[in-house]
Amino acid sequence: MKRPCPLVLSSIAMFSVVAIMLGFAPRTDDTPATRQGMPYPLTTCIVSGEALGEDPAVVILSGQKNEADNGREVKFCCGGCAGRFAKDPATFLAKLNAEIVKAELPLYPAVMCPVMPEEALPSATGPDADEAKNVVYQNRLVRLCCSKCVRRFNRSPAKYLEALDRMIVAEGSKNYPLTTCPISGRPLGDDPVDVIAANRLVRVCCKGCAAKVEAEPMKYAGIVVAAGKAATDSSSD
Numbered sequence: 757m758k759r760p761c762p763l764v765l766s767s768i769a770m771f772s773v774v775a776i777m778l779g780f781a782p783r784t785d786d787t788p789a790t791r792q793g794m795p796y797p798l799t800t801c802i803v804s805g806e807a808l809g810e811d812p813a814v815v816i817l818s819g820q821k822n823e824a825d826n827g828r829e830v831k832f833c834c835g836g837c838a839g840r841f842a843k844d845p846a847t848f849l850a851k852l853n854a855e856i857v858k859a860e861l862p863l864y865p866a867v868m869c870p871v872m873p874e875e876a877l878p879s880a881t882g883p884d885a886d887e888a889k890n891v892v893y894q895n896r897l898v899r900l901c902c903s904k905c906v907r908r909f910n911r912s913p914a915k916y917l918e919a920l921d922r923m924i925v926a927e928g929s930k931n932y933p934l935t936t937c938p939i940s941g942r943p944l945g946d947d948p949v950d951v952i953a954a955n956r957l958v959r960v961c962c963k964g965c966a967a968k969v970e971a972e973p974m975k976y977a978g979i980v981v982a983a984g985k986a987a988t989d990s991s992s993d
Contacts, residue, residue, distance in 0.1 A: 789816035792827025793894020797954060797973050798859065802830065802852045803837035813838050817845075824913070825849060828894050853892040860897040860954050861885065863977045865927045870898065870920040871905035893917070897955060921952055928957025933983035938976055939965035953977045 796814075800807055812831040815838055820826050825845075830852070832838045841848045864880035877899050878884040889900040893913055898920060900906050909916050936943055937960045948959040951966045953973035958980055960966050969976045 789818065790827065791816055791829045793829075794896045795970055795973060796829045796831040797856060797895055798831075798852075799974070801833035801837050802848055802855065803840050804833050806833045808833055815841075820845060820849075822849075824893060824910075856892050856895065857890045857897055859974060860977075861890070863954050863956055863974075863981050864897065864899060865924055865955060865957075867920070867923040867927050869901040869905055870916045870923060871900055871908050872902075873919065873923070875901040875905075877901060920955075924952055924955060925950060925957055928980075931984070931987070932957065932959060932980075933987045934959065934980065937961035937965055938979050939968050951976075956980050 798808075801812070808831050812833060813835055815830050815832065817828045817830060818826050820828075830841070832841065861880050866879070867877070869875040869877055877888045880888075880899065889903060889906050891898045891900060891906055891909060893909075896917075898909065898917070900909055934944070937948075938958065940961050942961045944959050944961060948961060949963060949966045951958045951960060951969045953969050954977035956977035958969050958976045960969055
């Protein structure tokens with residue numbers, strides 16, 4: 757039976773969640789849950805560690821103790837893992853946050869702290885990378901320069917995410933390494949569509965391709981990073 761998507765996950769009612777996921781329980785509200793923030797960025801289930809496969813169970817969190825986690829998208833390899841998650845969401849969210857930091861840190865661009873833009877951040881891949889404060893907000897890694905900035909970010913995340921987006925576009929535009937769309941292969945032309953995927957600027961030819969980048973952010977951010985590295989290596993030869 758095809759799983760309905762998206763779903764609302766409450767940590768209070770595990771049985772109801774799994775029943776809805778498997779299509780056995782009626783919805784009391786016909787309005788679909790709306791994802792807040794970035795799509796689920798990993799290709800594996802945070803509960804089992806297994807690959808998500810072609811038909812993952814997609815859940816939109818609600819009823820979480822941390823308000824910032826509500827509206828967050830999480831994907832599971834099966835309904836059973838969604839049920840296990842619902843029993844102990846705090847543990848699995850902490851694990852998910854750690855995995856997002858691990859996956860996105862090597863891709864993080866050389867930008868300033870979005871809260872205090874005069875403060876430089878240590879290189880995300882350098883020996884002092886851990887000196888920055890890593891915050892995961894709605895499936896997105898945000899690097900900040902200090903604990904004070906973490907508190908300020910948590911009070912107004914939308915404001916500082918907009919600032920981070922502007923920094924990423926400005927930094928990524930300087931020497932963008934691709935001239936063609938990584939989805940279609942068509943030339944980007946003079947008016948490409950800018951997408952921020954895993955904190956990297958990815959340029960595509962159209963909105964249809966933008967949706968595909970958003971569905972696999974790590975994949976396409978990695979393509980841009982690899983192309984940039986290849987261009988740098990070539991110019992230094």
